[in-house]
Amino acid sequence: MTTMNVNMINTALVGSILAPVAWLSTLPLSLMFVMSMLSTLPVSLLMSRYGRRPLFVLGVCVAVLSTLSQAVAIVLHHYIFFCVASMGLGFSLACAGFYRYAAADSAAPADKPRAISWVLTGGLVAAFLGPEIARNTVDLVPEALYAGCFFTASLVQLVALLFIFGVKIPKPEQRSHAGRPIGVFLRMPIFLIGMFCAALGYALMSYLMTATPLQVVNVSQLGTSANASIIQWHVVAMFAPSFFTGKLIARYGVSRILGSGVLAYVAVIILALMGDDFWHYFGALFLLGIGWNFLYIGGSSLVAQVADPEERGRVQGVADLTMTILVASASLIAGVVHSQLGWDVMVLAASLPVFLLMCSVIWLVSHRYQNTQA
Numbered sequence: 001m002t003t004m005n006v007n008m009i010n011t012a013l014v015g016s017i018l019a020p021v022a023w024l025s026t027l028p029l030s031l032m033f034v035m036s037m038l039s040t041l042p043v044s045l046l047m048s049r050y051g052r053r054p055l056f057v058l059g060v061c062v063a064v065l066s067t068l069s070q071a072v073a074i075v076l077h078h079y080i081f082f083c084v085a086s087m088g089l090g091f092s093l094a095c096a097g098f099y100r101y102a103a104a105d106s107a108a109p110a111d112k113p114r115a116i117s118w119v120l121t122g123g124l125v126a127a128f129l130g131p132e133i134a135r136n137t138v139d140l141v142p143e144a145l146y147a148g149c150f151f152t153a154s155l156v157q158l159v160a161l162l163f164i165f166g167v168k169i170p171k172p173e174q175r176s177h178a179g180r181p182i183g184v185f186l187r188m189p190i191f192l193i194g195m196f197c198a199a200l201g202y203a204l205m206s207y208l209m210t211a212t213p214l215q216v217v218n219v220s221q222l223g224t225s226a227n228a229s230i231i232q233w234h235v236v237a238m239f240a241p242s243f244f245t246g247k248l249i250a251r252y253g254v255s256r257i258l259g260s261g262v263l264a265y266v267a268v269i270i271l272a273l274m275g276d277d278f279w280h281y282f283g284a285l286f287l288l289g290i291g292w293n294f295l296y297i298g299g300s301s302l303v304a305q306v307a308d309p310e311e312r313g314r315v316q317g318v319a320d321l322t323m324t325i326l327v328a329s330a331s332l333i334a335g336v337v338h339s340q341l342g343w344d345v346m347v348l349a350a351s352l353p354v355f356l357l358m359c360s361v362i363w364l365v366s367h368r369y370q371n372t373q374a
Helices: 002-018 027-050 052-076 079-096 099-105 109-120 123-136 147-166 189-219 224-239 242-252 254-272 278-306 309-341 343-349 351-373
Strands: none
Touching (some): 002 027, 002 079, 002 123, 002 147, 027 052, 027 079, 027 189, 027 309, 052 079, 052 099, 099 278, 099 309, 109 278, 123 224, 189 224, 189 254, 189 309, 189 343, 242 254, 242 278, 254 278, 254 343, 309 343, 343 351
């Protein structure tokens, strides 16, 4: 997540310098999500066969090489090379996305939401470390703005290897049967709503967050330090609730937590349209982080509870594939809409997916009420 934060803060800004046209400035970040999308299902299936640790190690190694390549591309002022390096980081993102499921798999059913939450609290470290790297290493390499950020991020990635090698992650047991076909899960309302809320909630976060540095630095002229602070506290808001989100789900139910996430997104849209000074962006991105946390953990906990051990590779892979498809699309669309139509239109366009999220939560409540009555 530290590496992701460095990319969220700087990649679109690097793209605005290297890209041949303005609307391609978010393409490197979008390609990272596209590669994550293409890698998610294969990575999940390989983890089911060989275990999670080999893929976690491979993901970290690729992340080190990719961030180094991003830095070199900036030094060489080579846009295509930067895009390719960002795609490599997408593979690493796909591998790291299964950390939360690795924790959930080892927990009792009632503790799965809490296990996912505790994994995500690691993002709090990233919330402070990533922006500090972005803020203090911008000019580290002479005549190569932002290259120092990516050189530093590659060193940080090496720390992850120590933890992965030190943790015992059991290899999955091979079962005589393959479990239920994926079509069974695609007809389950709980799985569909969990997948939809996690995927669309993440996509909306990506959509608004991707364009924010362009708006803050290039349009509102608030500076790179203000941008780093806004993203920093956005990430704090993404992960700080993880200390208690699992407990809130256990106490109040996942439907209320998902609903709270949707309401936070409604507040984001209102606040983002109220003005263009620092505190409007800060408040909107802070609420965006809280809404993402509730939707991501709530949706992931629904996905985690429906599959048996032999089914998890396919089921979790399909859920994350759906999520990365939407995230990649949202990231690219954000750059196009922001450059062509502006911030206000881009924010207003987020109203439709927020409405769809609201409908999905209402559907979940209705479905559970009907089951209770039955």
